[in-house]
Amino acid sequence: MSAADSRLLRFDDLALEFPGGDGPGRDGAPAAKVLNGVDLSLERGEILGLVGESGSGKTVAGLATLGLLDRRARFTRGRLEFRGENIIGQSPAQHRRRRGLDIAMVFQDPMTSLNPFLRIGTQIIEVLRRRGMSRPDAKLAGAQWLGKMGLPKPEAQMKSYPHEMSGGMRQRVLIAIALALEPELLIADEPTTALDVTTQAEILALFLRLRETMGTAIIFITHDLGAVAGLADRMAVMYGGRIVEEAPVETFFAAPAHPYSQGLMASRPPLEGPRPHRLKLVGGTPPDPRHLPAGCAFAARCIQATSDLSCEELVPPDRQFGAQHRVACFWEGPR
Amino acid sequence: MSAAEAETGSRGVSLRSAAWRRFRRNRAALSSLFLLLFFVFVAIISPWLAPHEYHHQNLALGASSPSVAHWFGTDYEGRDLLSRTLVGARISFLVGFAATLVALGIGVTWGAIAGWYGGRVDSLMMRVVDVLYGLPYMFFVIILMVWFGRSFLNIFIGLGAVSWLTMARIVRGVVMSLKEKEYVLAARATGVPSRRILLRHVLPNALGPILVYATLTVPRVMMEEAFLSFLGLGVQPPLASWGSLIAEGASLFREYPWLLAFPAAVLSLTLLALNFLGDGLRDALDPKTEANS
Amino acid sequence: MAGFLTRRLIHSVLTLFVVITISFFMQRLAPGGPFDRERDVPEAVRVAEAKAWRLDEPLFVQYSDYLGGLISFTPDLKRSMTRPDYRVVELMIPRLKVSLSLGFAVLIFSLLVGIPLGAAAALAAHNRAGGYDHLAMGVAVVGISVPSFVLGPLLKWVFALELGWFPESRWTGLSSMVLPVLALSALYIATIARLTRSGMMEVLSEDWIRSARAKGLSEVQVVFKHALRGALVPLVSYLGPAMASLAVGSVVIERVFNIPGLGNEFVDAAFNRDYTMVMGTVLVYSSLLIVMNILSDLGLAWVDPRLRLRR
Numbered sequence: 044m045s046a047a048d049s050r051l052l053r054f055d056d057l058a059l060e061f062p063g064g065d066g067p068g069r070d071g072a073p074a075a076k077v078l079n080g081v082d083l084s085l086e087r088g089e090i091l092g093l094v095g096e097s098g099s100g101k102t103v104a105g106l107a108t109l110g111l112l113d114r115r116a117r118f119t120r121g122r123l124e125f126r127g128e129n130i131i132g133q134s135p136a137q138h139r140r141r142r143g144l145d146i147a148m149v150f151q152d153p154m155t156s157l158n159p160f161l162r163i164g165t166q167i168i169e170v171l172r173r174r175g176m177s178r179p180d181a182k183l184a185g186a187q188w189l190g191k192m193g194l195p196k197p198e199a200q201m202k203s204y205p206h207e208m209s210g211g212m213r214q215r216v217l218i219a220i221a222l223a224l225e226p227e228l229l230i231a232d233e234p235t236t237a238l239d240v241t242t243q244a245e246i247l248a249l250f251l252r253l254r255e256t257m258g259t260a261i262i263f264i265t266h267d268l269g270a271v272a273g274l275a276d277r278m279a280v281m282y283g284g285r286i287v288e289e290a291p292v293e294t295f296f297a298a299p300a301h302p303y304s305q306g307l308m309a310s311r312p313p314l315e316g317p318r319p320h321r322l323k324l325v326g327g328t329p330p331d332p333r334h335l336p337a338g339c340a341f342a343a344r345c346i347q348a349t350s351d352l353s354c355e356e357l358v359p360p361d362r363q364f365g366a367q368h369r370v371a372c373f374w375e376g377p378r
Numbered sequence: 379m380s381a382a383e384a385e386t387g388s389r390g391v392s393l394r395s396a397a398w399r400r401f402r403r404n405r406a407a408l409s410s411l412f413l414l415l416f417f418v419f420v421a422i423i424s425p426w427l428a429p430h431e432y433h434h435q436n437l438a439l440g441a442s443s444p445s446v447a448h449w450f451g452t453d454y455e456g457r458d459l460l461s462r463t464l465v466g467a468r469i470s471f472l473v474g475f476a477a478t479l480v481a482l483g484i485g486v487t488w489g490a491i492a493g494w495y496g497g498r499v500d501s502l503m504m505r506v507v508d509v510l511y512g513l514p515y516m517f518f519v520i521i522l523m524v525w526f527g528r529s530f531l532n533i534f535i536g537l538g539a540v541s542w543l544t545m546a547r548i549v550r551g552v553v554m555s556l557k558e559k560e561y562v563l564a565a566r567a568t569g570v571p572s573r574r575i576l577l578r579h580v581l582p583n584a585l586g587p588i589l590v591y592a593t594l595t596v597p598r599v600m601m602e603e604a605f606l607s608f609l610g611l612g613v614q615p616p617l618a619s620w621g622s623l624i625a626e627g628a629s630l631f632r633e634y635p636w637l638l639a640f641p642a643a644v645l646s647l648t649l650l651a652l653n654f655l656g657d658g659l660r661d662a663l664d665p666k667t668e669a670n671s
Numbered sequence: 672m673a674g675f676l677t678r679r680l681i682h683s684v685l686t687l688f689v690v691i692t693i694s695f696f697m698q699r700l701a702p703g704g705p706f707d708r709e710r711d712v713p714e715a716v717r718v719a720e721a722k723a724w725r726l727d728e729p730l731f732v733q734y735s736d737y738l739g740g741l742i743s744f745t746p747d748l749k750r751s752m753t754r755p756d757y758r759v760v761e762l763m764i765p766r767l768k769v770s771l772s773l774g775f776a777v778l779i780f781s782l783l784v785g786i787p788l789g790a791a792a793a794l795a796a797h798n799r800a801g802g803y804d805h806l807a808m809g810v811a812v813v814g815i816s817v818p819s820f821v822l823g824p825l826l827k828w829v830f831a832l833e834l835g836w837f838p839e840s841r842w843t844g845l846s847s848m849v850l851p852v853l854a855l856s857a858l859y860i861a862t863i864a865r866l867t868r869s870g871m872m873e874v875l876s877e878d879w880i881r882s883a884r885a886k887g888l889s890e891v892q893v894v895f896k897h898a899l900r901g902a903l904v905p906l907v908s909y910l911g912p913a914m915a916s917l918a919v920g921s922v923v924i925e926r927v928f929n930i931p932g933l934g935n936e937f938v939d940a941a942f943n944r945d946y947t948m949v950m951g952t953v954l955v956y957s958s959l960l961i962v963m964n965i966l967s968d969l970g971l972a973w974v975d976p977r978l979r980l981r982r
Contacts, residue, residue, distance in 0.1 A: 406809070509686050512682075512683075512960060512961060517937065518953075520922075520937075520938065524942060526697075601818050604818060609922070628820065632828070638821075642824075646818070649817070
């Protein structure tokens, strides 16, 4: 029972789709099945690295947690529990109350995620005011938060506009805004992709410090394995709207079990020398969520897939691979 | 999604057919197109269609309300309003299309040259446009009509001259962005003369925005012609345009409401259809805005 | 900011110069003159009159004379040619007051009605309640398509003649403003609603609106604090051109409702070939346009902080 208590967030076989026959030019198109039975959980104070290509469903999973999905999104099965309570189907007001206070999200692009028409101060104060803070208090606290994020001259920064800041500074502001309400869970959606390497390292260090000082649980969404290696406690790999592998970081990096994970590892940028901006991870293209194959979504790109394993016909179930290590694959591995 | 897919396919043809597919789905725009085609057709064959001579006076009859002999009624001098509205249709459409062509000619040339050559040529040409933009243009048109005579030519020149500025800006923007496209760069690198590149590669791709703006210019010009005619500065009696008919009707509508009602309805309906058509074309040719609606 | 204003000032002077030059040469090159219509006047008197107005001198002398009168601390717009007892300025001021109050009433009324209408349509479309959106935008196209000189007589017919709520064609102050303002506003309400809608639609799909929602802000805060400001950008840049079209629109509506405004005065002066009066009214309209365009640019910088950095 104690294990269940420490669980902050739990995806239980969550599936959702966007209907296809909506809007001009899409008549009769099949629904886009974006999540197809996601099982995942997160403990309090834990950092989880969620890895996958664009379109694998990472961001949608994050948005679902915040209740920020497009109105057309339709949950087809499963549960999504926050603090043991299923939040699927809750009213927009219930979702809104949780946003910022319990769960915060930092989005991918710092250049477009801040309102260009409002001062930084305004954008952080309005969050703090949600806690009933008076305006002067919120102003003070806001500047403090900016300072904690390592922004120089935080009081002066409160008066500036987003376009007057660099990308790294904006990302710090976004993180400050997300943390200002001291949420229990922070979802960071590729927060470092748009930044240079030095700033990336600084932001990652920031996340680690956060967890230490405030016990914030973090879901770190990324397609960059290197970024998660030093940060996360646990890794989850997402493909075609499912978690295909989940393991503690050390286990994962030592011996990834899913052929897709192995592909990801193999195509990792070298630890030394110049780092290409974005790598082509694995050969082939990700599956179209409107036309998912009957079997394993990865089968078409998988170098291990064979007809013996019926990869093309059946969806591989989760398989325990070792302690806390599960994988959704028929292939038994080289062992 | 399917629109995006269609556009990643072969350029040109599929893009156009995707636009046409989107356009067909827009019921307001499609019915507007048919209504306009009908109006234009009627205007063209009106000399054979009109039940009476538009200038034939029947003073004994005077202003009579709509009847079997005169569907739209007759005006103060006993002239058949339907026939006059039909003549007005020819004039209004003629002015609308001709002045738009004038605007198109000047605007496309001006904008294409400025956008293509860029640099100082561009900034000089666009500065001229900026200055002209700041002028109270319609006042000059009024002066032109009053002092230089109310001829057709002056109407075309006056109204066409007002409308080319925006066209020039639009074309310049499109040309500037197309200039950097690979196929244009390739053509330049292989030494194809500028004029050929502009005519062959650039302008055909700028056709969408040009078409949309031209469609939206026609109703504007028609409204401006009606405005001039309303002030007594358009076509002169016994000829009639919709604007001059409305002006006559507006002064007598208390006693003879049909004199205002019919021309006003026909003009408003035409302008409405042209605006719907222009909006529909814009939505069809620019999927970005369509995705929002 | 100072640099911006200086550049605009130079630009404005240039524009006014072009306006003066075009209208001056248009009137002098046109066949006929202000005193042609008085047929029974003896030739000697006509020549004397032309001489008094220096119309017999070379064009360029007349032109530099007129320009010279303008370039001074007390710009001289001369006397009216058809009513030589009055200075042009004297004749214009009361009429300008009428036209300005009409124009600003239209502008403010249109903004007050158009912005909420467009914003509501955008929100309806955004929340996939397209019915209201389609209706509102359909009505807006009607508003754009029906000319004010059709709407004016119609309103007069219904509300002045049939119902008798408002005076028909007398200028008696506030109540006589209602119908002209309504007739003229339709176009601007519709245009403003369309601009607000498209601006709002664009802003609502921005990343930072999602960020604002992720902060747990209420929908009211998201729309009014975060979205509306950005949505107003296209609207504010429209205000300059709106003024230009409003000036033209007021000419026709002043004629429909017999309003003693500057537009009516301009048309009369043009018909009467009152050169000095035409010059005066055109100059006033041009200056208004210039001021409005500068205000619109300043407003744009006020709304969008990113524009303030430009030199």
